[in-house]
Amino acid sequence: MPMSTTPNIAEMAALIADPSRSAMLLALLGGQTLLASELALQARITPQTASTHLAKLVEGRLLTVQSRGRHRYFRLSSAEVAHVLESLITIAPPVKVRSLRQSDQTKALHCARTCYDHIAGEVGVAVAETMVQRQWLVLGEKEFTVTAAGRVGLLPLGIDVAGLTLGRRALAKPCLDWSERRYHVAGVLGASLAELFFSRGWIVRLPATRAIRVTNLGTAGFAQYFDLPSEKLNRLPS
Amino acid sequence: MPMSTTPNIAEMAALIADPSRSAMLLALLGGQTLLASELALQARITPQTASTHLAKLVEGRLLTVQSRGRHRYFRLSSAEVAHVLESLITIAPPVKVRSLRQSDQTKALHCARTCYDHIAGEVGVAVAETMVQRQWLVLGEKEFTVTAAGRVGLLPLGIDVAGLTLGRRALAKPCLDWSERRYHVAGVLGASLAELFFSRGWIVRLPATRAIRVTNLGTAGFAQYFDLPSEKLNRLPS
DNA sequence: ATCATAGTTCGATGATAGCCGAATGATCGG
DNA sequence: CCGATCATTCGGCTATCATCGAACTATGAT
Known part of the structure; x- marks a missing residue:
């Protein structure tokens, strides 16, 4: 049987x-x-x-x-495993806030956090949307397509799209954000963006969490290169 | 504590x-x-x-x-719940085939099936890719963006994009397919496409499964409206 | 060598939870 | 009103599994 x-x-x-x-x-x-x-x-x-x-x-x-x-x-x-976890968070009942410290932590999580190896949260979504608005990225089929304008635009940031090594991993995949319910950039491009932000000191990891903090350097950087208004980035505890 | x-x-x-x-x-x-x-x-x-x-x-x-x-x-x-389940299937070990009848069933599932309220499998992915290739859809940020061409192109099929009622649900979300590992169209548009295919008799449900069968009517319809080669649709048991 | 640290394995314990038989509600048809 | 069907509740049985103490292995430092 x-x-x-x-x-x-x-x-x-x-x-x-x-x-x-x-x-x-x-x-x-x-x-x-x-x-x-x-x-x-x-x-x-x-x-x-x-x-x-x-x-x-x-x-x-x-x-x-x-x-x-x-x-x-x-x-x-x-990344699929990460995706499963993220989708589970989507349907899980909202987090109960038990203490002020915790509330701070969750707020920080919502604002900016690393999703697997790329940047999610408000910042991640905002960066992605800027890139789409500038026609650097186009939401293709299974992934974001990086346009010619995108390749040029990313160069001053030190990212050479043509030089990114693709394993079996996609160049730039859309990744649903559970806090924002919008997409941010995953894939190789997402990872190298995250790496860039870390190495330039725009963002730093908060200890023992997935949350990250945007530094003063980062506030300036995101404003200059991605048109992000500084109010969006300054809601976090220093 | x-x-x-x-x-x-x-x-x-x-x-x-x-x-x-x-x-x-x-x-x-x-x-x-x-x-x-x-x-x-x-x-x-x-x-x-x-x-x-x-x-x-x-x-x-x-x-x-x-x-x-x-x-x-x-x-x-x-639909979020369905999404969680699909993503779990993505990381779950492949199905062990125990009998010939079962093998048939899984083949049918791979070819065409319903995922919650939209169409997945080979057919679903192919339809999505045709729409993207025709520039009806563009993979935007959190969702597929329906272009002007798309709105026009969908009219002959009886789908009025502007008239689709959006609750909090997205118009057209990309949904990763576990069998094809490519995206198909979910969201309100995905649902109305499925509804259309069912009501026109292009596809019918196979009993007691999520698998669907493409009818002769459907073969013609998909070829005419979506350029799908008939070989893709005819691999199913009648 | 000696000690400390990082990690695993084993065994016992305790709690949770799935399962079914039996009984109870609830609804429909005549 | 009565039997049939769909479904829920209860009680008891059983199995699984998370947990930690204790003992053990392996690596690194002094």
Whole structure:
């Protein structure tokens, strides 16, 4: 007697369904690679339990490990995994604010945060929309198409589109934002934009979160290169 | 002591994580509204257990019920829920083929199927790509933008884009296809396209599946209006 | 060598939750 | 009113699994 033909969604969902595991996954949603101990801390569990959880997540191909010395670095195994998590956030009931500090954190998350390895939140969406408005990007089929104007416009920022190495990864994919409900730029271009912003010191990571803060340098930079009004960027705690 | 600031992804995932519940959800992914008894049959469980599961799914806002007489009709509560399920399929391990009949079924699913209320699979992707190639759609920021040419081109098909009622729902969103790994059209436009194809008799639902069959009428229609080669449509069991 | 740190494995415990049988409601047809 | 159908509720059984203490391995520092 044949089993049902349904794909084993349940298995993957079960991996996310545990509170400790989902906490670790969300901690990794920023695209960072974190240590087992850091993840244990994030999930508020002992290293032993974290170890078993991480083993399961790797076994289930949600995470990939990289052993270096006695350390083990974990990260999400693909952008698709990140996408699943983001879509789950979309349907999850809104976050209960328990404390002022927390409220600050969530506000920061909404404003600017890293989604896997690119920039999401208000800033990410605003940057993307500026690029579309300038006809640098056109929402093609499976991805953003970078126009000739886009290639030229990105050069002063130090991004050579033609030189971006594409693995099997798309150049510029649209990625739905759960806080803004609009798209921002993912893919290789999104990643190199994020890298650029970090290396120029426009944005910095807030400790132990996916949230990022826009620096004074960044306020000027985003205004100059992307026409972003400074009010949008200054709502964050310094 | 404040709990973690993470949204309760785990709760939603736990609802999907049970094999019986995920079977029911996948059965509803076609957009149909099904009876509790039908869902129990799909999940191969007794009506009693199905009832408790369905109660939880409604409680968790994944499903909505509509009582009519002694019957209770269930359906997915939103397109977002469908989106979560599809994205989970994307990362779930591939389906094991257990029998020939099953292989046929999966082939049909790959070729053409309904994803919530729009058309996915080869046909859905092909239609979307034709529209993009004709510049009817442009992959804008959060959604496909329908161009002037698109509005004109869709008129002969009986779709008045300006007249489409938008709730909070997007007009035309790109939706990643797990079988093709390319995008098809979701959103209000996607829904009305599907409705059109059904009402014109171009496609019909195969019983008890999300798979659809392209009729002879449809072969002609898709060729005439969307330049789809007939070979693409004829791979299905009649 | 010695100690500390990072991580895993094992075993016991405890709680959760899916499952079905049986009984109860509720609705429709005659 | 009565039997049939669709569905829910309850109770008890069982299995699964997250959790942590304790012991163990491996790497790095002194």
